[in-house]
Amino acid sequence: MDEGAHPALTDVTLAQPRGFCAGVDRAIEIVRRALERFGAPIYVRHEIVHNSYVVAELKAKGAIFIEDLADVPPGATLVFSAHGVPMAVREEARARGFRVFDATCPLVNKVHIEVAKLAREGYEFVMIGHKGHPEVEGTMGQLSEGIYLVEKVADVANVRPRGDKIAVVTQTTLSVDDAAEILAAVKRRFPQVREPKKQDICYATQNRQDAVKLMAPQVDVVIVVGSPTSSNSNRLRELAQRLGTPAYMVEAASDLQPQWFEGRPRVGLTAGASAPEVLVLEVIERLRALGATSVRTLPGVQETVRFPLPKGLGDKSMQEVATSRS
Helix, strand or coil, X not given: CCHHHCCCCCEEEECCCCCCCHXXXXXXXXXXXXXXXXXXXXXXXXXXXXXXXXXXXXXXXXXXXXXXXXXXXXXXXXXXXXXXXXXXXXXXXXXXXXXXXXXXXXHHHHHHXXXXXXXXXXXXXEEECCCCCHHHXXXXXXXXXXXXXXXXXXXXXXXXXXXXXXXXXXXXXXXXXXXXXXXHHHHHHCCCCECCXXXXXXXXXXXHHXXXXXXXXXXXXXXXXXXXXXXXXXXXXXXXXXXCCCEEXXXXXXXXXXXXXXCCCEEEEXXXXXXXXXXXXXXXXXXXXXXXXXXEECCCCCCCCCCCCCCCCCCCCHHHHHHHHC
């Protein structure tokens, strides 16, 4: 059956907002600006953001992605990824004398600052997050002890703090609903637990999940543009499925399978916070080739958040960068 023989696919509905958040935009711009100012190579600890397309694009410009600072030559320029790094990595970079630019998302950095502040006041921490995720490793690595990871409700019973001063922090890219369920279990176990003044899950994660909640009931299948390593992209796919709509995650338009749309004429499309809009546009073109005739964008939050660049990377603000790209 050729591609034109799938008339079932008719409508594409775009979630709003989708794609890049302010923290991702800033992190990518830091690497680009460092390359322009200091020349290749620029070393980046871990993928700057979890998206294969973005990483490949920056590699082509001269960025070298590493996990171990031993792979960075003396005197080199080093960028910390948007996910943040453990304190030991900061100290090692300082000791080795690298020129460092910190692309840690300011919302992740806010969690790090909270952990450091409350630790000085004698608090231990329950961290809600996914084991092995670099953001979790970075936040837990702010302390040498006294921080306990819980991934699911059942884990809460296994936390054995030494004292009774407990605070809770959260990975910024979790499912809002899952995190709320785990937090409720933490509060049952530790009724006096100290919560952040404002929840740690970031505005962009919340907004993209809210947009999927609005979109999923209106479509027959949801496509999420994102890389498998992207936590927030995975949560969007899981959320759509939980709402009863079949959902698939793709890194590129070539990943789309025509059989996904058989008998499902209405397609919902969104993208994780580290997925560039160019990939969304390519997916739309592929869906048109598979029979889609209309594309509409749902009403949603217009995000205006912009984070400043670190000193030493030029005078343009991220607001001006965003304007020049539009």
